[in-house]
Amino acid sequence: MVDMINSIKIKQAVTEYLGLVIALVCLIAVFSLLTKYFFSATTFITIANQIPSAVLIATGMTYILIIAEIDLSVGSVLGLCGAVVGTAIIKWNMPASVAICIAILAGALCGLFNGAISLKWKLPSFIVTLGMLEMARGGAHALSGSQTQYLGSKIDFVASASIYGLSLPFIIAIAIVIFAQFVLTKTVFGRYIIAIGTNEEAVRLSGINPKPIKLAVFVFCGLLVSLAAVIDTSRFQSANPNAGIGFELQAIAAAVIGGTSLMGGRGSVISTFLGVLIIAVLNSGLAALGLRDEIKRLITGAVIVAAVIVDYYRTRIKVNQK
Amino acid sequence: MNSDGILLKIEGVCKTYAVPVLTDISLEIKRGEIHSIVGENGAGKSTLCRIIAGLVKPNSGFMTLDGIGYNPESKRDAERHGIRIVMQELNVIPTLTIAENIFLTDLPNRFGYIDKPTLNERTQRLLEQIGMGDISPDTKVSELGLGKQQLVEIAGGLSKQCNLLILDEPTAALTEPEVKNLFRQIKKLKEAGTSIIYISHRLEEVMQVSDTITVLRDGKLIKTKPALEFTLDEMVRLMVGRELEVISHRKTASCNNLLMRVEDVSAPTGVKNVSFELMRGEVLGFAGLMGSGRTELMRAIFGADSKTSGRIFIKDLDNPILIKNPSDAVRNGIAMLPESRKEQGLFLPLSVRVNITINNLKKLCRMPAVIDNSIEVNESELWRKTLSIKSNSTEQKVLELSGGNQQKILLARWLFKDCDILIMDEPTRGIDVGAKFEIYKLIYELAERGKGIIFVSSDLKELMTVCDRIAVMSNGSLAGIFNIDNWSQDKIMSAALSGYLKGKNFSNG
Numbered sequence: 001m002v003d004m005i006n007s008i009k010i011k012q013a014v015t016e017y018l019g020l021v022i023a024l025v026c027l028i029a030v031f032s033l034l035t036k037y038f039f040s041a042t043t044f045i046t047i048a049n050q051i052p053s054a055v056l057i058a059t060g061m062t063y064i065l066i067i068a069e070i071d072l073s074v075g076s077v078l079g080l081c082g083a084v085v086g087t088a089i090i091k092w093n094m095p096a097s098v099a100i101c102i103a104i105l106a107g108a109l110c111g112l113f114n115g116a117i118s119l120k121w122k123l124p125s126f127i128v129t130l131g132m133l134e135m136a137r138g139g140a141h142a143l144s145g146s147q148t149q150y151l152g153s154k155i156d157f158v159a160s161a162s163i164y165g166l167s168l169p170f171i172i173a174i175a176i177v178i179f180a181q182f183v184l185t186k187t188v189f190g191r192y193i194i195a196i197g198t199n200e201e202a203v204r205l206s207g208i209n210p211k212p213i214k215l216a217v218f219v220f221c222g223l224l225v226s227l228a229a230v231i232d233t234s235r236f237q238s239a240n241p242n243a244g245i246g247f248e249l250q251a252i253a254a255a256v257i258g259g260t261s262l263m264g265g266r267g268s269v270i271s272t273f274l275g276v277l278i279i280a281v282l283n284s285g286l287a288a289l290g291l292r293d294e295i296k297r298l299i300t301g302a303v304i305v306a307a308v309i310v311d312y313y314r315t316r317i318k319v320n321q322k
Numbered sequence: 323m324n325s326d327g328i329l330l331k332i333e334g335v336c337k338t339y340a341v342p343v344l345t346d347i348s349l350e351i352k353r354g355e356i357h358s359i360v361g362e363n364g365a366g367k368s369t370l371c372r373i374i375a376g377l378v379k380p381n382s383g384f385m386t387l388d389g390i391g392y393n394p395e396s397k398r399d400a401e402r403h404g405i406r407i408v409m410q411e412l413n414v415i416p417t418l419t420i421a422e423n424i425f426l427t428d429l430p431n432r433f434g435y436i437d438k439p440t441l442n443e444r445t446q447r448l449l450e451q452i453g454m455g456d457i458s459p460d461t462k463v464s465e466l467g468l469g470k471q472q473l474v475e476i477a478g479g480l481s482k483q484c485n486l487l488i489l490d491e492p493t494a495a496l497t498e499p500e501v502k503n504l505f506r507q508i509k510k511l512k513e514a515g516t517s518i519i520y521i522s523h524r525l526e527e528v529m530q531v532s533d534t535i536t537v538l539r540d541g542k543l544i545k546t547k548p549a550l551e552f553t554l555d556e557m558v559r560l561m562v563g564r565e566l567e568v569i570s571h572r573k574t575a576s577c578n579n580l581l582m583r584v585e586d587v588s589a590p591t592g593v594k595n596v597s598f599e600l601m602r603g604e605v606l607g608f609a610g611l612m613g614s615g616r617t618e619l620m621r622a623i624f625g626a627d628s629k630t631s632g633r634i635f636i637k638d639l640d641n642p643i644l645i646k647n648p649s650d651a652v653r654n655g656i657a658m659l660p661e662s663r664k665e666q667g668l669f670l671p672l673s674v675r676v677n678i679t680i681n682n683l684k685k686l687c688r689m690p691a692v693i694d695n696s697i698e699v700n701e702s703e704l705w706r707k708t709l710s711i712k713s714n715s716t717e718q719k720v721l722e723l724s725g726g727n728q729q730k731i732l733l734a735r736w737l738f739k740d741c742d743i744l745i746m747d748e749p750t751r752g753i754d755v756g757a758k759f760e761i762y763k764l765i766y767e768l769a770e771r772g773k774g775i776i777f778v779s780s781d782l783k784e785l786m787t788v789c790d791r792i793a794v795m796s797n798g799s800l801a802g803i804f805n806i807d808n809w810s811q812d813k814i815m816s817a818a819l820s821g822y823l824k825g826k827n828f829s830n831g
Contacts, residue, residue: 002695002699002700004715005675005699005703005716005717006695006699009717186692186693187691187692188684188687188692189691191680191693194672194676195669195672195676195680198669199665199668199670201666202665202666202668202669203680204626205624205626205648205658205666205667206648206652206680206681206735207649207651207652207653207739208680208681209647265671265672
């Protein structure tokens with residue numbers, strides 16, 4: 001019996017990822033054929049170095065979307081956490097490790113604020129996190145005096161470290177994806193958040209209090225954003241108070257391309273990871289084609305819309321296969 | 323006042339959903355009469371009205387209006403024929419003004435620009451008719467109380483010239499003076515030649531206002547005659563039905579071991595000072611009309627809604643337990659199958675397995691917080707077999723299953739949780755007979771194992787089959803608890819209606 005059920009589950013998982021993997025392979029193939037230099041180790045190393053922060057944020061966003069909420073503040077919170085790192089090192093003369101800890105704390109607090117306010121007063125997270133988007137950006141500018149703070153070698157140990165040729169941020173991102181996917185699919189907590197996103201009232205009437213679970217998801221997202229901030233600060237060796245503008249939309253796009261439902265209850269961290277990869281490959285592929293930035297954005301946007309339409313048909317076919 | 327002219331003639335109307343709801347209804351509505359329709363929950367009153375108002379199509383039968391065939395395609399079509407309905411559920415848009423609500427489909431305008439003076443003037447006239455002349459047409463509906471909102475709906479019904487106005491339980495939320503005012507208005511309409519179909523549980527009201535009364539029972543027309551020839555007793559008897567079937571009741575276990583005591587529970591949802599006791603091994607039924615507060619009482623006990631007062635004792639009969647939310651209730655061994663399983667119980671797009679195990683996940687962990695796959699599959703498969711839930715496997719999505727199987731999944735969830743007290747709110751609504759009997763059997767088994775079961779149902783026969791005692795709710799209060807030796811359909815029905823009578827009693831045959 002267990003074997004039979006397991007084979008059903010494996011089949012479900014394969015069909016879930018297969019489409020995304022095929023899309024990714026096709027993209028790589030198309031760009032490799034169209035341009036001379038795309039299919040090379042350099043391209044993939046560049047992509048691997050670029051995506052860790054996007055992967056972390058999109059992972060947090062996936063969790064948030066699964067519980068049928070949204071977090072628009074991730075980009076600003078990334079800016080704020082970066083500013084905290086920069087300010088702590090430059091103005092407060094703290095060691096980088098302490099600065100990183102404070103930044104992570106700041107990210108968690110932002111998540112806590114988002115969750116606590118929207119849960120306490122039953123406010124839509126859209127509005128609360130929109131407020132946080134402004135507040136965190138304001139905080140980032142206030143802390144840094146609206147200046148980009150150059151940190152140089154004080155912080156670059158995070159991004160420059162590598163194991164077997166893989167950068168530490170990339171390894172962290174992959175580890176977080178695996179961890180988050182494990183929690184989502186194998187643990188009690190993951191089951192609860194999927195159930196909450198599907199039918200919160202049913203969860204409540206089953207005798208499970210959904211509020212602490214939802215709060216934890218907001219905090220988890222804030223934590224991941226702060227981690228992304230540390231990685232980006234280290235990679236650029238500087239803290240820019242304008243860092244992360246528009247990241248919330250990229251994260252939502254990646255999750256949605258990966259098939260996460262904006263209505264909650266459905267999503268996968270692995271799929272989101274594939275979504276981030278698709279956007280990254282698309283970006284560098286279009287750049288390799290020599291297209292101007294505005295054209296790149298036009299195409300990327302169209303791909304996002306197309307992905308949602310494909311997903312619509314995919315879920316509809318499943319429903320019809322009674 | 324009656325003329326002999328017949329306005330609406332209904333002949334042989336039948337309507338079947340899963341089961342027959344209306345069978346062979348023939349009825350004549352005279353011009354300028356107030357014709358009330360009474361019957362128990364589910365007797366088919368609302369369905370009949372919906373057919374007349376064009377909201378539902380009958381399976382067979384036909385209607386004539388003024389001697390011409392009448393077969394409305396939609397509510398709008400019915401309105402074009404001069405037939406309007408004011409429904410039980412509020413249909414107002416709270417963010418719009420009274421005037422905008424009443425004339426929503428027909429706003430006076432010039433090139434799309436709303437002609438406010440005309441609109442307000444027309445509304446003012448209507449509001450005066452229903453005794454709300456002191457309220458400005460510009461008031462937002464959300465600022466009105468429930469009763470006044472209902473009156474706005476009724477004003478909407480009056481807003482256009484109509485030949486037949488259907489009022490489906492319009493007085494449920496109204497205060498005494500508002501009801502009086504409404505009656506005055508209805509009588510005025512009648513004098514102007516409008517026919518009115520009136521539905522209400524408040525039999526006294528019905529007798530007071532009607533010219534003709536029709537009694538429906540189980541989708542059949544039992545009797546139509548002038549209101550003056552009816553007595554309250556007769557009406558109740560006809561509503562319930564005289565032919566007492568032989569009821570195969572289960573053997574009542576001697577249950578005198580107290581399991582739960584509920585004292586003085588009141589809730590803002592309309593529950594007023596309810597106290598009762600539940601014994602070990604007992605099935606306690608809760609009867610009552612729609613809106614009598616049964617569901618609200620259960621939700622208050624379970625912590626799904628807040629309470630304004632009330633104490634609940636389980637095990638320790640000296641110290642009450644505190645139930646502030648459903649998780650408190652579950653921790654104290656109370657389970658509840660909610661009234662609407664799809665909205666409040668199930669995770670429709672998720673699998674049978676996930677639906678069964680959701681509040682028992684800790685039992686499935688070998689490592690802390692990590693669900694053990696094979697334990698979960700085996701457990702859910704076990705419950706699927708035990709309750710003979712018909713699905714491809716434990717991985718099938720719940721939305722693909724029938725109502726009966728969905729209900730069994732919820733039952734499985736709580737059986738797995740193994741609570742001492744199981745509250746079931748309409749567990750057999752909308753499910754087929756076979757599944758019903760399987761659920762009864764399960765209830766018996768649970769009772770035999772010493773669990774206490776609270777069984778809420780609108781089906782009196784079902785309650786009399788399954789329960790040891792039946793508590794009857796009426797208008798938010800507990801109207802009485804009957805034992806198997808002293809219950810009858812008449813008595814229970816009388817008790818269910820008692821809260822809506824104003825201190826008067828009538829014998830119960």
